[in-house]
Amino acid sequence: MRKFIKYLKQIFHNCPKCGAGFVAYSHSELINTTWIEVYECSNCKNKFV
Secondary structure (H helix, E strand, C coil), X not given: CHHHHHHHHHHCEECCXXXXXXXXXXXXXXXXXXXXXXXXXXXXXXEEC
């Protein structure tokens, strides 16, 4: 359970661009043959990979 909570804290962190919003998982995308995870800020709507 502790590993899961640590994992959630790593995912839900402050946005590096605006500092006010939280970055959370948005969706997955397939680029060629590689799946990437896309995260989005709840405040400024910037996307991160």
